[in-house]
Amino acid sequence: MHVVYPVVVSALLFSIGVYGVLARRNAILVLMSVELMLNAVNLNLVAFDVWLRDRLHGGQVLTLFVIVIAAAEVGLGLAIVLAVFRTRQTIDVDRLRALSERAPGEADGEVRS
Amino acid sequence: MTAQAPGFWPPSGPEIIFLLLGAVTLGSAVLVVTTRQLVHAALWLVVCFGALAGGYLVLTAEFVAWVQVLIYVGAVVVLLLFGIMLTRAPIGRSADLDSGNTWAAALVAVAMAAVLVTVLVSGFRMAYAPLDPGQGAAKPLGSSVFRTWVLPFEALSVLLLAALIGAIVLSRTDIKGRQ
Amino acid sequence: MIFVVALVVLLPFLAAAAGLLASRLRTGREAPGDRAAYRRAAWFAIAAATASLALTVWLVLVLTRGAVPAGEGRPFWTDLLPGRLEGTLSVVETGSVPVAVSLRADGLSVLAGMLVVVVALAVQVYSVGYMRDEPRYPSYSAFVSLFTSAMLLVVYAGDLIVLYVGWEIMGLCSYLLIGHWWEDRANSRAAVKAFLVTRLGDVGFLFGVFTLGIAAGSFRIDDILRADIPTGTAVAGTLLLLAGVAGKSAQVPLQTWLPDAMAGPTPISALIHAATMVAAGIFIVARLYPVFLGAQPTLDVLGVVAAVGMLGAALAALAQDDLKRVLAYSTISQLAYMAAALAAGSDRAAMFHLVSHGAFKALLFLCAGLVIHHAGSNLMSHMGGLRTAMPVTFWTTTIGLAALMGLPPASGFFSKDAVIAAVEHSRGAAQPFLYASALLTVGVTGAYATRAWLRTFFGPARIEPLPEPPPGTAHVFDGREAPRSMLWPVGVLAVPALLLGFAGVREVDWGSAAVSLVVALLGAGIVYALWRGAPDQDPARMLGPFQAPCERAFYVDALYAALIVRPVLRLARGVVRTDAKVVDGAVRGSGRATLGLSTLVRLAQTGNAQLYVTGLLAGLLLIAVAAVVLT
Numbered sequence: 001m002h003v004v005y006p007v008v009v010s011a012l013l014f015s016i017g018v019y020g021v022l023a024r025r026n027a028i029l030v031l032m033s034v035e036l037m038l039n040a041v042n043l044n045l046v047a048f049d050v051w052l053r054d055r056l057h058g059g060q061v062l063t064l065f066v067i068v069i070a071a072a073e074v075g076l077g078l079a080i081v082l083a084v085f086r087t088r089q090t091i092d093v094d095r096l097r098a099l100s101e102r103a104p105g106e107a108d109g110e111v112r113s
Numbered sequence: 114m115t116a117q118a119p120g121f122w123p124p125s126g127p128e129i130i131f132l133l134l135g136a137v138t139l140g141s142a143v144l145v146v147t148t149r150q151l152v153h154a155a156l157w158l159v160v161c162f163g164a165l166a167g168g169y170l171v172l173t174a175e176f177v178a179w180v181q182v183l184i185y186v187g188a189v190v191v192l193l194l195f196g197i198m199l200t201r202a203p204i205g206r207s208a209d210l211d212s213g214n215t216w217a218a219a220l221v222a223v224a225m226a227a228v229l230v231t232v233l234v235s236g237f238r239m240a241y242a243p244l245d246p247g248q249g250a251a252k253p254l255g256s257s258v259f260r261t262w263v264l265p266f267e268a269l270s271v272l273l274l275a276a277l278i279g280a281i282v283l284s285r286t287d288i289k290g291r292q
Numbered sequence: 293m294i295f296v297v298a299l300v301v302l303l304p305f306l307a308a309a310a311g312l313l314a315s316r317l318r319t320g321r322e323a324p325g326d327r328a329a330y331r332r333a334a335w336f337a338i339a340a341a342t343a344s345l346a347l348t349v350w351l352v353l354v355l356t357r358g359a360v361p362a363g364e365g366r367p368f369w370t371d372l373l374p375g376r377l378e379g380t381l382s383v384v385e386t387g388s389v390p391v392a393v394s395l396r397a398d399g400l401s402v403l404a405g406m407l408v409v410v411v412a413l414a415v416q417v418y419s420v421g422y423m424r425d426e427p428r429y430p431s432y433s434a435f436v437s438l439f440t441s442a443m444l445l446v447v448y449a450g451d452l453i454v455l456y457v458g459w460e461i462m463g464l465c466s467y468l469l470i471g472h473w474w475e476d477r478a479n480s481r482a483a484v485k486a487f488l489v490t491r492l493g494d495v496g497f498l499f500g501v502f503t504l505g506i507a508a509g510s511f512r513i514d515d516i517l518r519a520d521i522p523t524g525t526a527v528a529g530t531l532l533l534l535a536g537v538a539g540k541s542a543q544v545p546l547q548t549w550l551p552d553a554m555a556g557p558t559p560i561s562a563l564i565h566a567a568t569m570v571a572a573g574i575f576i577v578a579r580l581y582p583v584f585l586g587a588q589p590t591l592d593v594l595g596v597v598a599a600v601g602m603l604g605a606a607l608a609a610l611a612q613d614d615l616k617r618v619l620a621y622s623t624i625s626q627l628a629y630m631a632a633a634l635a636a637g638s639d640r641a642a643m644f645h646l647v648s649h650g651a652f653k654a655l656l657f658l659c660a661g662l663v664i665h666h667a668g669s670n671l672m673s674h675m676g677g678l679r680t681a682m683p684v685t686f687w688t689t690t691i692g693l694a695a696l697m698g699l700p701p702a703s704g705f706f707s708k709d710a711v712i713a714a715v716e717h718s719r720g721a722a723q724p725f726l727y728a729s730a731l732l733t734v735g736v737t738g739a740y741a742t743r744a745w746l747r748t749f750f751g752p753a754r755i756e757p758l759p760e761p762p763p764g765t766a767h768v769f770d771g772r773e774a775p776r777s778m779l780w781p782v783g784v785l786a787v788p789a790l791l792l793g794f795a796g797v798r799e800v801d802w803g804s805a806a807v808s809l810v811v812a813l814l815g816a817g818i819v820y821a822l823w824r825g826a827p828d829q830d831p832a833r834m835l836g837p838f839q840a841p842c843e844r845a846f847y848v849d850a851l852y853a854a855l856i857v858r859p860v861l862r863l864a865r866g867v868v869r870t871d872a873k874v875v876d877g878a879v880r881g882s883g884r885a886t887l888g889l890s891t892l893v894r895l896a897q898t899g900n901a902q903l904y905v906t907g908l909l910a911g912l913l914l915i916a917v918a919a920v921v922l923t
Binding site: 001002003004005006007008009011012013014015016017018019020021022023024025026028029031032033035036039042043046047049050051053056057058060061063064065067068069070071072073074075076078079080081082083085086091092093094 | 118121125127128131132135138139142143145146151154155158161162165168169171172173174176177180181184185188189192193195196197199200202209210211212213214215217218219221222223225226229230233234237238240241242243244245248249253254257258261262265266269272273276277279280281283284286
């Protein structure tokens with residue numbers, strides 16, 4: 001198999017994940033997009049492992065590790081999302097603006113707890 | 114490795130299958146990031162991950178493919194669905210899933226795709242990987258993990274434990290931070 | 293031996309330190325509010341002054357035994373006190389011309405030093421009574437001691453830099469003591485004026501010291517006198533020194549501070565502003581006289597300054613109503629006499645007049661203090677008829693005024709005659725002018741001295757007791773003579789004021805003496821005639837339309853205010869405004885500009901993490917593309 005096929009698929013998948021991270025406002029959708037990006041990486045790893053015929057199977061083992069880490073990341077990410085939801089009643093990323101540079105008296109109501 | 118590479122046309126059987134699965138993967142991924150319904154996004158994610166697992170199978174990485182099905186399709190998506198439910202997201206169609214950042218995000222994504230595809234195509238145009246079934250089976254992979262990669266494996270178990278405890282602490286409401 | 297000289301200088305200094313530091317110490321036995329500090333300060337001051345006087349007398353005895361050096365061209369004081377002591381205590385390496393911390397005692401310096409310690413002791417004793425109710429008496433007496441020490445340092449210095457140190461400490465003490473009653477704004481202004489005007493001259497003085505010292509390769513006075521200094525350098529250096537002399541000795545054009553300095557306590561006026569500090573300028577010229585003789589243009593300038601100063605100041609004295617200002621202008625006039633003698637080539641006459649003037653002018657100031665103490669006012673229009681109430685003061689004042697007018701047998705007759713004879717026989721470019729001015733001034737001096745005498749002690753009594761005397765200047769009228777401790781110094785000073793002249797009786801030029809005596813009596817006679825006509829009116833009315841300009845000292849103060857003070861103030865205000873508007877404006881403006889620019893940057897800080905990541909990735913892509921394209 002030509003290596004170009006899986007590699008291009010993974011590049012496009014990664015770009016779609018980037019779009020999702022940048023454009024979605026729901027934190028859970030952002031997490032899904034991050035999963036897409038991780039999967040693009042995994043596809044790359046597997047493709048190159050197959051191409052290079054690695055005797056130690058470094059690419060596939062690393063893929064397994066990434067899958068495990070991604071599972072842990074989803075668990076932690078969801079916990080954070082839930083904590084945010086509990087305190088702010090919203091998980092819209094673009095409404096969490098506690099980092100914004102505003103004058104102290106300026107009203108930006110709901111995001112400051 | 115690339116000396117005896119056949120031409121791009123006609124494509125071989127595995128290549129055809131992989132390209133079809135890739136098209137499904139990409140299509141469902143696009144639907145994940147564009148759909149107006151949260152739950153549909155999670156379901157399209159299942160399709161995407163499943164098609165990707167098929168791609169792994171074609172690439173002879175059968176153990177990775179099964180792990181993908183088990184963990185991603187089985188665990189991660191279920192977790193995400195739980196998250197959707199726990200945050201009381203609207204189940205039906207909702208118009209405000211995209212932020213005002215859409216056009217900039219699309220621009221950056223397209224530019225990134227262009228750069229990546231250009232670089233990868235120009236770099237690996239001639240690379241050819243003959244498929245050799247059995248290389249990614251459970252046995253060689255398992256022996257590799259528990260011989261060469263056993264130390265990262267153990268470290269990973271500690272990481273998982275930490276993530277477990279962190280998730281518990283974050284999601285329980287009766288544990289207060291120090292004031 | 294040189295340590296005796298050092299001791300003479302150091303004792304008053306130690307007394308000053310002790311008076312400042314120790315007089316307020318509590319021993320525990322005394323109740324607060326008693327006069328222990330006052331008594332202790334008085335003891336410190338008087339003991340040190342007495343010890344210095346005793347040591348100076350001893351120095352005189354030592355120097356008398358010295359051998360007279362042979363040869364012509366020796367300085368005049370070797371006739372009087374032929375011996376000399378000189379010693380270097382330490383040498384300070386400066387990198388170029390070294391500074392020798394050296395002292396010298398010869399005839400000239402012991403002569404001046406004697407005058408200083410005698411007047412200082414008299415003033416210290418007098419002040420005990422005069423400043424009886426003064427809460428700051430300890431610091432006052434300490435400053436007087438410090439001044440005495442500085443003046444003695446000037447007198448005994450063997451090195452011009454050491455001399456300059458004493459010179460500046462004198463200026464400082466003068467400032468501190470003029471402003472002793474600083475609660476009154478006018479007094480502190482007078483102190484600042486004195487300080488600034490003398491400082492103006494001192495800048496020139498310092499550069500003159502540098503010029504001479506570098507030309508001679510040494511700051512030691514002996515080396516400078518021996519060195520072969522080129523005429524141009526000598527003229528430049530002596531002219532610069534002359535600026536300092538004019539500032540310290542209140543000569544034209546820096547004379548304006550001295551009348552205002554009368555704001556200080558009267559004993560201070562006697563010590564600093566009549567007898568010693570103002571004479572220091574004359575002393576310096578006499579000390580460096582060989583150098584000045586080598587610079588004839590400087591002596592001509594000095595002659596013109598003296599001629600203008602003596603007549604102008606005498607006329608101003610004629611029109612003053614304030615007794616102390618009369619004496620102040622008279623001091624300027626008499627110092628101009630000494631300067632005239634120096635310009636005429638006779639340092640001997642100058643020093644003679646310096647010593648006799650120091651005695652009789654200190655006497656006059658102390659008497660004026662008694663009168664003011666008694667009458668409660670400085671103004672002669674508030675006095676009159678005091679002859680019977682204050683017989684001692686009357687007679688001592690009469691002696692002082694006689695010496696001032698130059699009436700025989702008082703000391704002033706001989707010393708002033710020596711000056712006028714020297715001027716008459718000199719051959720300078722300014723000689724005719726100087727001689728005419730000196731003779732005219734003799735007449736005017738007779739007039740103003742007679743006027744002050746008549747207005748104070750004769751005629752109807754005009755004393756009105758003041759209800760609430762302002763600090764220092766006035767005391768409640770009590771109708772009696774002053775306390776004994778104030779009369780003794782006056783009586784003691786009256787002796788040299790009367791008799792000192794007989795030291796120079798051998799050299800009297802009887803011709804010019806007769807002329808000046810006639811002129812002085814003429815001036816006195818005119819005033820007496822006017823006063824006889826109307827005893828309750830001011831004889832100064834004979835000046836007619838010139839009375840106002842004379843009283844204002846020919847508007848020199850107003851002229852300086854218009855020419856110098858106001859432009860400088862305007863310039864200062866301009867500088868302040870420039871500083872506030874331009875310099876501070878630039879600083880504040882840069883701060884404001886930074887803030888303004890930062891608000892633009894702050895617009896990007898929306899708090900939206902997605903925007904940040906978008907920017908981050910876009911930048912990453914740009915960098916990657918740039919790295920590929922550009923390399």
